């Protein structure tokens with residue numbers, strides 16, 4: 309039993325640091341840069357500052373994934389993925405997959421360069437796109453956190 313409690317604690321710590329960081333970037337850093345800097349300086353500045361968080365996010369997504377799959381294995385909960393009522397389990401894996409692909413594959417391989425090139429010719433629109441991508445990811449993540457906290461207590465957030 310203590311191993312399950314440890315895995316749950318590590319899972320929640322990882323999620324707090326990771327999604328909390330996404331919240332900070334989305335609701336504080338991006339709007340502050342938009343207000344304080346002209347369009348052509350925004351993306352390079354944001355990109356430089358976000359690099360440090362990207363390193364942390366790689367570590368916390370890994371930790372959330374390892375602890376999450378460990379709990380599924382320990383709880384023998386694989387069949388939850390076949391039940392619609394466990395939508396929050398699917399949501400956790402989907403959010404995790406999106407961030408993992410973004411952080412480890414899509415961003416380093418081409419998105420980073422693509423956005424930098426786009427920002428050089430259309431800085432205003434590119435910065436707006438970056439802000440909207442962050443807002444959508446944050447909203448999905450927060451709905452998932454709420455669904456998982458309620459769901460792990462046997463309550464469906466959207467069905468009571």
Ligand code: HEM
Pocket residue numbers: 316319320323327372373374375376377379380383385400401403404449450452453454456457459460
């Ligand atoms: C590979 C991805 C993931 C897997 C396999 C996974 C798996 C799990 C499992 C098995 C539980 C315990 C459920 C229970 O007690 O019945 C759990 C809890 C939880 N997970 Fe995940 N998870 C993953 C990613 C995420 C992500 C991305 C988030 C946040 C966006 C998240 C947030 C939570 C929260 C808030 C809890 C509830 C903790 C509690 O109240 O005790 N998980 N997860």
